[in-house]
Amino acid sequence: MSTRIGHIAANTFREAVRDRVLYNLIAFALLLSGAAILVGQISIDIERLVVINLGLTAVSLFGIVIAIFIGIGLVSKEIEKRTLYTVLSRPVRRWEFIVGKFFGLAGTLFVNTFLMAIGVFGALLYVSRHFQRADAWVLVALYFIILEFVIITALALLFSSFSSPLLSAVFAFALFVIGSFSEDLRGFAAIAHGVTHWLATGAAYLVPNFSALNVISSVAHQQPISGHLILYNTAYALIYATMALCGAVVIFEHRDLK
Amino acid sequence: MPAIEILGLEKTYTVGFWRKRPKQALKSLHLTVEEGEIFGFLGPNGAGKTTTLKLLMGLVFPSAGSARILGMTIDDPRMKAQIGFLPEQPYFYDYLTARELLDYYGQLSGVDASIRSRRVDAVLHRVGLPDVGDVQLRKFSKGMLQRVGIAQAILHDPKLVFFDEPMSGLDPMGRREVRDLMEQLKHEGKTVFFSTHILSDAEALCDRVAIIHQGELRGVGAVADLTSSVHGQVELVWQGTAVPASMRGLGAECHVTGDTVRAVLPEDKQDAAIEILRRERLRLISVTPVRASLEDYFVQKLQPAVSVGARS
Structure with a gap:
């Protein structure tokens, strides 16, 4: 069972690599090296802040774009091209296919993030000539970004299991934007009354809480991240992604592949 | 034990965007295929052949009825390890080479790593693609993809092979080779179930055939019996x-x-x-x-439905 998931994940990773998804690293490298050189020339004492802010935001955005645009086609493209027929006519259960696809894309994003992280630390070393103790928090920010990818990948897969790629992209991107402002949504829910309060509260808890996962600004200002937040975000991301993945499995298990 | 036992399998799809209405693609199909035979599933385009195969492969779910393959239910992974399937007009992961694709399918079918590489080489040779194993599938012609499709269906040495329109996209030489391959599979003791609308292929190959039209089984039997009973x-x-x-x-x-x-x-x-x-x-x-040809029998079996359709 687990070996089949591993084979599907490995093939999904191979597809991403062969489709030149990792070429985004070139754009990232150019952006970051250009920014580091530029920042070194025009800013005084805030080089680190700019590089961390810019670097981590780029890591997040590049990854989100990959997660959405690959994730939305993970199932629907296989149905449309009928490549799924020769997979599901083998001893592969439908849930194994979904889970394998999830791990394949999550693995791709992990490798992508790892390589980008090397770039961020390289740029950091270039502008400040040495690492500081507070730079360790950049690793935590990167970890949260990976958790963000895990949630988005699961959501894209959920939409891909029942919708067209275009609609899936719209849904996933909309959830990402709303989720990025989920703290504001919760704030609004707290001051709202009556039906609006209940609707806003429901929406606030339904959309993924990407606000809590975004610690880029804090890290850039060398503020420590609490262990409690790390624990909370880890549990939240795992539970949210698992639920989205379960939804994808339930839908896909009952879907006719016409 | 029959290789395939279909008991009243039915499929109704919902069609239409605004005004949804049911469309019956398969009407209560009862069919038995014995082990070791080459069985032809014949019918014109849109008759319900591919729907039947998709039902048997678990790609779509039946509206009613059930089926057993090699004595097991159609959702049993143990059964799926013992069957091969070539879909109609197959399309594969075109970023892979033929060898990589077959290796991947071998992994999914549980073929042991120690023999997988040898098995891949053997099937590539068997389907006439020994020299293009390391070429990406996006560079393959339609006929070559069809051969890869056949290779993946027999890679794991299945007991029962389903081919949906196996001659599609092949030149006359290729069709001949596929016919020979099916006969070899039969000699190896395997059961072959294939759908086609090319009657000469069925007449040349099949021990028994079934004719389906508008989702309804119109006739089933040995080719010789069906053709001699006509005139x-x-x-x-x-x-x-x-x-x-x-x-x-x-x-x-x-x-x-x-x-x-x-x-x-x-x-x-x-x-x-x-x-x-x-x-x-x-x-x-x-x-x-x-002896009437299978074509005569086929036309005869289709005619009543045509006249009924013309009246309605």
């Missing part, structure tokens, strides 16, 4: 150009070709016709039963 006529050929008048009285249709006469008449008039030829001192060359 019940005999053909007499004798030397010369003379046609005795009494021969026409038996209801014979006579045609003179060169220095021979060919007469087709009802089977029960055969002895009387031979007696006439003896009396007229005409030299009889041959007496053979007239």
